[in-house]
Amino acid sequence: MEQQFDTSKIGMWLFLATEVLLFGGLFVGFGLMQARYPQEFIEAHEHLQRPLGSLNTVVLLISSFTMVMAVQAAQRSQKKKLIVFLLLTILCACIFLGVKYFEYSHKFEEHLLPPRWYHAQPGDTVHDPSTGGISHGYGTFFAFYFMMTGLHGFHILVGIILLSWLVVRANRGEFSKNYFTPVDLVGLYWHLVDMIWIYLFPLFYLIK
Amino acid sequence: MSQHSSTHEHAHGGTSLYVRTLITLLILTAITVGASYIDFGQGNVVIALFIATIKATIVALFFMHLRYDKPVNAVIACAGFLFLGIFLMFCFIDFGSRDGLRPVNWNGKLPVETAAPAPGAAPAPAQK
Amino acid sequence: MEHTLTTKSHTGDRPRPAKNYLTEEKGIWSWMTTVDHKRIGVMYLVGVLSAFFVGGMFALLVRLTLLTPSHKLFGRVLIDAQTYNRVFTLHGAIMVFLFIIPSVPAALGNFVMPLMLGAKDVAFPRLNLASFYLWVTGAVMAVLSMIFGAVDTGWTFYTPYSTTTDGAVTLMTMAVFVLGFSSIFTGINFVATVHKLRAPGMGWFDMPLFVWGIYATAIIQVLATPVLGITLALLALERVFSIGIFDPKLGGDPVLFQHFFWFYSHPAVYIMILPGMAIISELIPTFSRKTMFGYRAVAYSSVSLALLSFIVWGHHMFVAGQSQLATVIFSALTFLVAIPSGVKMFNWLGTMYKGNISLETPMLYAISFLLLFAIGGLTGIFLGTLSTDVHLTDTYFVVAHFHYVMMGGTVIAFIGGLHYWWPKMTGRMYNERIGQIGCIIVFIGFNMTFLTQFFMGSKGMPRRYYNYLDQYQALHAFSTVGSWVIGLGLFMTAANLLASLRKPYDAPDNPWGGTTLEWQTSSPPITHNFEDQPVLEKAPYDYRPEPVAH
Numbered sequence: 093m094e095q096q097f098d099t100s101k102i103g104m105w106l107f108l109a110t111e112v113l114l115f116g117g118l119f120v121g122f123g124l125m126q127a128r129y130p131q132e133f134i135e136a137h138e139h140l141q142r143p144l145g146s147l148n149t150v151v152l153l154i155s156s157f158t159m160v161m162a163v164q165a166a167q168r169s170q171k172k173k174l175i176v177f178l179l180l181t182i183l184c185a186c187i188f189l190g191v192k193y194f195e196y197s198h199k200f201e202e203h204l205l206p207p208r209w210y211h212a213q214p215g216d217t218v219h220d221p222s223t224g225g226i227s228h229g230y231g232t233f234f235a236f237y238f239m240m241t242g243l244h245g246f247h248i249l250v251g252i253i254l255l256s257w258l259v260v261r262a263n264r265g266e267f268s269k270n271y272f273t274p275v276d277l278v279g280l281y282w283h284l285v286d287m288i289w290i291y292l293f294p295l296f297y298l299i300k
Numbered sequence: 301m302s303q304h305s306s307t308h309e310h311a312h313g314g315t316s317l318y319v320r321t322l323i324t325l326l327i328l329t330a331i332t333v334g335a336s337y338i339d340f341g342q343g344n345v346v347i348a349l350f351i352a353t354i355k356a357t358i359v360a361l362f363f364m365h366l367r368y369d370k371p372v373n374a375v376i377a378c379a380g381f382l383f384l385g386i387f388l389m390f391c392f393i394d395f396g397s398r399d400g401l402r403p404v405n406w407n408g409k410l411p412v413e414t415a416a417p418a419p420g421a422a423p424a425p426a427q428k
Numbered sequence: 429m430e431h432t433l434t435t436k437s438h439t440g441d442r443p444r445p446a447k448n449y450l451t452e453e454k455g456i457w458s459w460m461t462t463v464d465h466k467r468i469g470v471m472y473l474v475g476v477l478s479a480f481f482v483g484g485m486f487a488l489l490v491r492l493t494l495l496t497p498s499h500k501l502f503g504r505v506l507i508d509a510q511t512y513n514r515v516f517t518l519h520g521a522i523m524v525f526l527f528i529i530p531s532v533p534a535a536l537g538n539f540v541m542p543l544m545l546g547a548k549d550v551a552f553p554r555l556n557l558a559s560f561y562l563w564v565t566g567a568v569m570a571v572l573s574m575i576f577g578a579v580d581t582g583w584t585f586y587t588p589y590s591t592t593t594d595g596a597v598t599l600m601t602m603a604v605f606v607l608g609f610s611s612i613f614t615g616i617n618f619v620a621t622v623h624k625l626r627a628p629g630m631g632w633f634d635m636p637l638f639v640w641g642i643y644a645t646a647i648i649q650v651l652a653t654p655v656l657g658i659t660l661a662l663l664a665l666e667r668v669f670s671i672g673i674f675d676p677k678l679g680g681d682p683v684l685f686q687h688f689f690w691f692y693s694h695p696a697v698y699i700m701i702l703p704g705m706a707i708i709s710e711l712i713p714t715f716s717r718k719t720m721f722g723y724r725a726v727a728y729s730s731v732s733l734a735l736l737s738f739i740v741w742g743h744h745m746f747v748a749g750q751s752q753l754a755t756v757i758f759s760a761l762t763f764l765v766a767i768p769s770g771v772k773m774f775n776w777l778g779t780m781y782k783g784n785i786s787l788e789t790p791m792l793y794a795i796s797f798l799l800l801f802a803i804g805g806l807t808g809i810f811l812g813t814l815s816t817d818v819h820l821t822d823t824y825f826v827v828a829h830f831h832y833v834m835m836g837g838t839v840i841a842f843i844g845g846l847h848y849w850w851p852k853m854t855g856r857m858y859n860e861r862i863g864q865i866g867c868i869i870v871f872i873g874f875n876m877t878f879l880t881q882f883f884m885g886s887k888g889m890p891r892r893y894y895n896y897l898d899q900y901q902a903l904h905a906f907s908t909v910g911s912w913v914i915g916l917g918l919f920m921t922a923a924n925l926l927a928s929l930r931k932p933y934d935a936p937d938n939p940w941g942g943t944t945l946e947w948q949t950s951s952p953p954i955t956h957n958f959e960d961q962p963v964l965e966k967a968p969y970d971y972r973p974e975p976v977a978h
Contacts, residue, residue, distance in 0.1 A: 098370065099551050099624040105373045106616040109380030110654040116384035117658035117688060121673060123388060124395050124684060146333050150326065157322040160363045161315070207672035207679055220679075228672060228679025235671040239662075283364045287356045294348035298336035372623065383651050383738055390742065391687050394754035 097273055104277045108284045115243065115288050122236045122295065129229025132218050136233035137296060139204050139213065141195060145297035148191050149289065155184030156286045163279045166272035171262060174275070178259045181282065185252045192245055199234065206238065207231030237296055244292060247285050254278045321362045328355050444933060448855070448952040463553035464955060468560050469539030470853065473846075475563060476535050477922075479526035480839075484918070486519035491877070491911040494904045497896055509894040513580035514595070516892060520583030521600065525607045526567055528838055529696065532703030533649075534559070534614055536845050537642045539853055541618065543946035543953065544636045546627025546962040551620035555613050562610035569603030572596075582892060584693070587674040587685040591666045598667050601660040608653045608660070611699075615649025618642055627945070629964035633727065636944045636968045637720060640727045641706020644734040648695045648702070652738070656692035659685070683749045687741070694741035698733060700834055701801075704841035705772055706730070708794050711844055712776050714942045715791035716783025719969040722775040729768035736765045746817050755814060762812035769805050773798065788940070789863030793844025796871045800836025804829060807882065822892075825885025828878045836874055843867075843921065851935030855952040856928040863924055869917030876910025943969055 126133045162177035198204075203211035210231035218227040258278055261267065267275055332351040340347060361367040366374045449466045459467060493499050493506045493515075500506065507515065538556065542549055550556050573579060573596035581590040581597060590597055622643045626635065663685070665671050672678030674685045713720045720726060742750055742758030750758075776798060785791070807829040810816050820826065851857050884903045889896060896904065938947035943966065949957055 095624060099620050101369070101373060102376070102623055103552055103555075103616050103620045105376040106619055106650050109376050110612050110616075110650055112377075112380035113384055113387075113651060113654040114658050116380075116387065117655045117662075117691075120384075120388050120391055121662070121684065121688070124391055124681075125673070127392070127395060128681075129679070142333070142336070146329070149329050153322060153325045153329065156325075156359060156363050157318055160318050164315070164318070206669060208670040232672055232679050235673060239665065239671065280364055283359055286363075287359050290355045290359070291349075291352050294332055294336070294352050298332065298348050299345050379651065386738055387655065387691050390739070390754065390757075391684075393757065394683075394687065394742070394751045397751035397753040 097276075100273050100277060101280075104280050108280060111247075111284055111288075115240070118236070118240050118243065119291065119295075122240065125229070125232050125236065129218075129227065129232060132216075132227050132229025133233050134299075135213075135215050135217065136204075136230045137299065138215060139199075139202065140237070140297050141198070142297050144191050144195055145293055148188050149293045151184050151187050151191070152286045152289050155181045155188070156283055158184065159279050159282045163272065163275050166262070166267045166275040167269055169268040171265060171267070174262050174267060175259055178255055178262065182252055182255050182259070185248050185255070189245060189248060189252075192241065196238075199237075204234050205231065206235035210234065240292055241296070244285070244288055247288070251278075251282055251285055254281065317362060321358060325355055325358060328358075442937065442950070444855075445950050445954050447954065448950065449955045450855075450952055452955045461557075463549070463557055465538050465542050465549050465553065465556060466853075466953065466955075466957075468556050469535055469537075471560055472530060472538060472563065473535040475560075475567065476527050476531045479522055479567065480531075483519055483522040483527055484915070486515050486522065488911055488915060490516050490519060491908040493894070494896070495908045496905070497898055497901055499894070510580065512894045513582075513892075514578040517579045517582050518574060521579065521604070522570065523834075524583055524696075524700075525604050526563075526570060528700045528834060529607075529611055530563060530614070531842050532707065532838065532845065533618065533642055533645055533699075534563070534610075536707070536842070536849060537618065537645075537703065538614075540849055540946055541639055541642055542621065542625070543852075543949055543957055544639055544944050545621065545625055546630065546945050546958065546964065547621065547625040548956055548958070550617050551625055552617050555617055559610045559613040559617070562606055562613065566603045566605075566607035566610060569599060569606060573599040573603060584689060585660075585663060585685075586689075587663070587666070587682045588676070590663060591674060598664045601663050605657055605660045605664075608657045611649050612653045615646040615653070618646035619650060622646075627962050627964050633724060634964055634967060637709035637723065637726050637730070638706040638944075640730045641702050641709065644730040645699050645702045645706075647731070648699050648734050648737060652692045652695035652699075655688060656696070659688040659692065662688070683745070686745050686748050690741035690744045691738075694744065695734075695737040697830075697834070698737040700838045702730060702733060704797070704801075704838035705769075707841040707845035707848070708776060708797050709772075710942075710944070711790050711794040711848060712779050713969040713971075714848075714940050715788060715794065716780045716785050717941070717971050718779055718783035719967075719971060720775065721778030721781075722771075723969070725771055726775050729771040733765070733768040736761075736768065740765050740812075743812050743817070746814060747821055759812055759814045759817075763809070766805065766809055766812075769801075773802065773805075787864070788847075789858075789860060789867055790844045790848040790940075792864055792867040793840050793847065796867065797837060797840045797844065800832055800840060800871075800874065803879075804832030804834075804836055807832065820885060822890055823885035824881040824889045824891055827891045828881035828885060831878045831881075836878070840870075840874075843870075846925070848940065849946075850925060850928070851939045852946060852949070852951050852953070854929060855933035855935050856931050857935050857939065858924050858928040862920060866917050866921035866924060869920065870914055871917075873910050873913025873915075873917055876913055877907050878910070880907040880910065943971065 158177045158180040162174050162181060165171075165173035165177055202213070203209060204213070205211075207228045208231070210226075212226040213230070216226050216230055218229060219225065220227045255278060258275055261274065328351055332348055335347050335351075336344065360377060366377065449464055450470075453462075459471065462468060489507070490512070492501065493512055495501070498505070499512075538550070576599060577594065577596040579585075579595050579597050579600045581593060581595075585597070585601065622635070622639060662671075662673055666674050666680075670678060672680050674680045674682050676682065709720065709726055740758055740762045742754055743762045746755050746759070787795075807825070811820055811826060811829055847858065847863055880903050884900055884907070885891075887900070887903075889900045889903070933951070935951040937949065937951050939951075940947075945962055945964070946953075948962060
């Protein structure tokens with residue numbers, strides 16, 4: 093029924109609002125630390141690979157497209173198209189995670205890690221006045237990098253699981269123009285995950 | 301009833317809209333990446349966040365159908381961002397105006413730890 | 429169908445249905461897998477009252493320890509300082525997260541709200557059950573953390589102590605994280621329910637004020653709790669991985685933790701008080717037999733209180749190292765947030781004025797609320813005023829203030845609501861005389877315990893201190909005796925309610941003559957709440973006599 097569909101949508105949007113605030117907290121922390129360690133953050137971000145980040149952005153945008161096409165297919169009772177688009181979305185998600193794995197390995201190799209394990213890099217210029225060593229701002233940048241991209245990656249993983257569940261149900265013929273609510277709701281979740289990356293990407297990779 | 305909602309969806313959305321939306325988003329991505337190679341100073345942050353906000357809005361309006369949904373969903377979405385903004389704003393007001401706490405004659409160095417404990421400090425348990 | 433309900437009729441005339449929500453399905457499995465909001469509400473009730481009992485025991489232990497400066501009882505030291513820190517921390521954490529925050533919404537709200545809306549259930553019944561199991565999980569984790577080292581940081585978990593002390597801080601914070609999600613899901617459920625599941629004919633301004641209060645609470649639950657989640661996650665990460673966000677030695681800022689923590693925890697205290705106020709908005713019209721004075725004002729004040737609660741959190745941080753500018757702004761905004769509460773007080777009093785007041789137990793609790801919340805709320809203003817706060821912060825004055833609003837406010841309202849809806853939930857009437865006496869004893873004991881603490885605090889007694897100077901001993905002792913009186917009153921009340929369960933069903937459908945839709949159901953209600961979809965025909969709180977023809 094339409095009332096049930098509307099109600100479910102409201103429920104999903106409320107959940108998305110909670111996600112905005114959950115991630116938002118981390119954005120606030122990042123923003124404050126960036127204001128505190130501006131030079132360190134600029135130098136630290138040079139170590140992030142912009143082409144990989146851009147690739148991931150493009151991949152996620154495409155996945156949002158395939159997701160909305162999947163929802164449309166479900167609305168039109170087009171079972172085959174639905175499954176194809178869902179699988180394409182999953183594929184994009186996997187590519188994203190693969191690139192992330194590659195990036196993370198690089199960080200670990202170079203010791204670009206939170207303050208406790210951070211190793212000073214050639215380009216680091218700022219020193220901590222109280223200890224004489226390298227400023228903690230560099231490590232802090234990477235602490236946030238891992239926390240935020242990690243939490244985001246976790247949400248992508250959950251998304252992959254949800255999408256796979258949808259594929260199974262779609263295969264069983266459970267979705268049609270009379271009932272496609274789960275596809276729509278997972279779609280909304282997926283777009284939010286994309287939206288979060290839309291903000292993460294420039295803040296970490298692009299800002300000078 | 302549900303047939304109505306599907307024709308309702310039919311009239312909006314549609315493949316061409318989604319394709320155009322994707323292309324717009326990709327173009328904006330290219331712009332924002334390109335802008336990051338040029339040094340605008342402080343402007344880089346503003347440009348990057350501004351473009352990100354446009355992209356996010358486009359995703360919300362078209363991919364997430366907020367443009368065509370009942371307004372309550374958009375209200376919920378805006379509320380989330382609004383309160384996040386409040387959180388951000390007040391924290392920045394605090395952190396941005398902190399310097400007033402430093403002593404007037406501060407020489408920029410942090411105090412060195414002394415060996416002796418402060419007078420009157422009680423040792424932990426045996427106090428009667 | 430074994431129901432013998434006929435058409436809607438006057439209260440009490442219709443025969444009791446053969447099966448109700450308690451008896452329709454039997455066996456523990458039916459309870460564990462239920463999606464019936466009433467059963468879920470009952471399970472929550474058992475859970476939160478158990479938590480209240482445990483938290484209360486810790487409170488009695490705290491007060492007993494402070495009876496004398498030597499902490500001795502019958503010649504032996506009761507507990508040492510380290511244990512004392514753990515006991516008051518657990519008292520706070522259990523009371524806040526396991527009891528008060530879920531109490532009214534999840535236990536009473538779950539049960540009553542769909543009935544008031546004329547609905548069969550909440551919007552997402554399975555999510556409701558999931559919320560409950562999350563609460564149970566959080567409770568289990570909290571108990572485990574008590575066994576595996578406990579926590580001594582205070583319920584506020586301030587850094588840097590919480591990131592460096594030993595004890596089961598990570599486990600406890602993860603327990604609270606889980607409880608946070610329970611709260612979020614309840615909030616999502618209730619917002620959707622109020623938007624979409626109202627009976628035909630029930631517009632927004634035809635809803636009972638209890639629903640408005642629960643709705644406003646749900647908004648806060650949805651918007652604020654996620655920030656608690658990320659705060660606790662960051663705390664855990666700091667402890668386990670030393671990410672360096674709160675630790676100054678690693679470049680972090682401890683005050684950042686406080687911003688994060690209080691952004692949730694201030695709105696959280698409105699999660700606690702709004703449902704309490706919502707109950708009072710039901711009790712006062714019913715027991716004054718008069719329509720609510722200024723219905724719209726009360727409705728708007730609920731929502732505006734929810735929204736304003738988000739912009740004052742810095743008033744917990746006046747002396748924490750926050751900038752002067754931020755401090756001044758937060759202090760000014762704190763005065764603003766007092767206004768909607770004041771509006772409600774005047775409306776409740778205006779409702780009682782020239783009403784036909786009867787002093788059954790729920791009404792006694794409502795009147796207690798008015799007195800105790802007035803004191804609690806006004807003392808909040810002293811604390812929100814920057815100049816006085818500098819002296820009063822972290823003293824017993826603060827402790828007294830928040831106990832007046834949380835216990836004198838929410839808990840009193842909760843117990844009043846429990847008595848009010850007890851016949852509906854259980855089909856039994858409690859003993860009215862004992863109920864009234866219990867209320868009076870609790871009221872007396874409460875003031876003995878906490879009014880004293882205002883004086884203690886303004887004379888300089890710091891909070892959370894194990895040791896104190898001899899000059900405070902008389903006040904501490906008096907406060908401790910007060911805690912025993914509270915214990916007596918609560919014990920009597922609990923025994924009274926539990927004893928009623930041994931009786932056969934004896935409650936009429938509408939023992940109080942209430943006008944809201946839940947009183948149209950049987951006591952206890954059938955599983956589907958209403959035989960037929962009710963259609964709203966009267967405004968809420970309309971006590972004008974019914975026309976004779978029916």
